[in-house]
Amino acid sequence: MDKARPLPQYLVQRYHGWKATTYKENQAWYRRLVSDGQHPRAMVISCCDSRVHVTSIFGADQGEFFIHRNIANLVPPYEPDGNQHGTSAAVEYAVTVLRVAHLIVLGHSQCGGVQGCLDMCKGNAPQLEQKESFVGRWMDILKPKFELVKDIAEVPQQTRALEQFAVIASLENLMSFPFVKQAVDEGQLTLHGLWTDIGEGGLAYYESASSRFLPV
Incomplete structure (x- = not known):
């Protein structure tokens, strides 16, 4: 090299x-x-976006969080024979080796990956439809959730809704991992969905009982 x-x-x-x-x-x-050695209490799956500063948001020091970042903070479904192993490997290590107590998916406003998914679903991003597009194929994880937001007329509201559905999709996919489901069922692990507004500094959490994001 x-x-x-x-x-x-x-x-x-x-x-x-x-x-x-x-x-x-x-x-x-x-x-x-x-x-x-490291003994983090929580794993955070966050977006690669440079504006999302996980440790600053929570005032965390080194060693507190096991952080994995990818485009649009997505978790793929459990597919041992698939090709999307980077995030899956990080989840496996956090849950089975580090035995974190909390697994947090953190979404955010103005997410470029989510915007790309919206554009692709609307037919406005042919470059992402190409099989050679890593971003496009990664956003295929989120595409099914577009059906839930396609009828929202206001663009900002539609974008925010899909950003939050990216968090929900990741939580759903996490439960498809046998070792995650087992840890959750045994009370050793809790899952948390968060969404942060970068400009306003707001933070909301997903409440499964009402299927809504509520202010922290």
Whole structure:
């Protein structure tokens, strides 16, 4: 591999700033994380979107969350012979090895992946329909939920609804994993669906009894 290059200088400077301040002031804590291993209480499945800062939202320190990020915070269904193993592997490790107590799916406003799914379902994104499109094939996980929002006339409301259905679809798919279902049924694991409004700093949780997202 001869294409890798050194870090941009601004990142090098930021690293040295972190090493001289945050790391130096908490050196014992970082070394304890190494010696004791990781014992996160929760796994968070979040979107890759750079505006969604999971640890900041919850004021979390290193070692608290086992975080997996992908396009539109989606979990595929349980398919051992399928090709979408990255997220599935992370879920398996969190539940069966780390034995997290909580598994959180965090969706968000203005999600580009969800918007791509909407565009694709409306016939406005032929590039995502191509079999070579990784994003398009990943968004196939969410496409069935479009039927539940297609009649919403107002675009912002339709987009928000599908963003929240992305969370629900992931929760449903999580329960198709035998080891997740077993942990939930035995009371060792709880599932949580959240949606955050980036601009307003709002956070809502999915209440299964009413099938609604309610403010935290």
